[in-house]
Amino acid sequence: MSTDRIPLDDAAAPVFAEPWEAQAFALVVALHDQGLFDWSEWAEALGAQTRRTGQAADYAAWLSTLESLLAARGVAPPELLAERRAAFARAAVATPHGEPILLANDPLSVALPG
Numbered sequence: 762m763s764t765d766r767i768p769l770d771d772a773a774a775p776v777f778a779e780p781w782e783a784q785a786f787a788l789v790v791a792l793h794d795q796g797l798f799d800w801s802e803w804a805e806a807l808g809a810q811t812r813r814t815g816q817a818a819d820y821a822a823w824l825s826t827l828e829s830l831l832a833a834r835g836v837a838p839p840e841l842l843a844e845r846r847a848a849f850a851r852a853a854v855a856t857p858h859g860e861p862i863l864l865a866n867d868p869l870s871v872a873l874p875g
Contacts, residue, residue: 782820789827798830806830 777783793803803826810826811818831837845864852866864870 777820779820785820785823785827789823792827792830797834797836802830 777786789803792798793800798806806829807818807822807826810816810822810829814822814825816822828837828839828842832839832842848864848867848870849862851869852864853862855866855868856862
């Protein structure tokens with residue numbers, strides 16, 4: 762995880778409220794660039810997500826939308842995504858305050874042979 766500062770817009774306001782938002786944005790752009798979806802598909806999926814949940818099109822909605830697209834295209838099955846969310850939640854609890862949350866901090870994680 763990068764410790765770079767959050768970029769600012771012309772009014773010196775953060776472009777992203779949190780670093781994870783910038784990472785979510787970058788991931789969506791990278792997957793678009795790799796051809797996983799085009800922008801009209803993305804806009805339709807994000808709109809459907811916000812209508813379904815009644816939530817704003819914030820970066821939490823971006824993540825939910827991206828997970829739906831990954832599952833629909835067979836890139837990541839819903840079970841794997843659910844396990845990653847659970848692993849992240851466990852890692853968050855196990856991470857000291859102020860430190861980056863890493864999946865390696867998940868107490869149930871298994872170290873892979875290197």
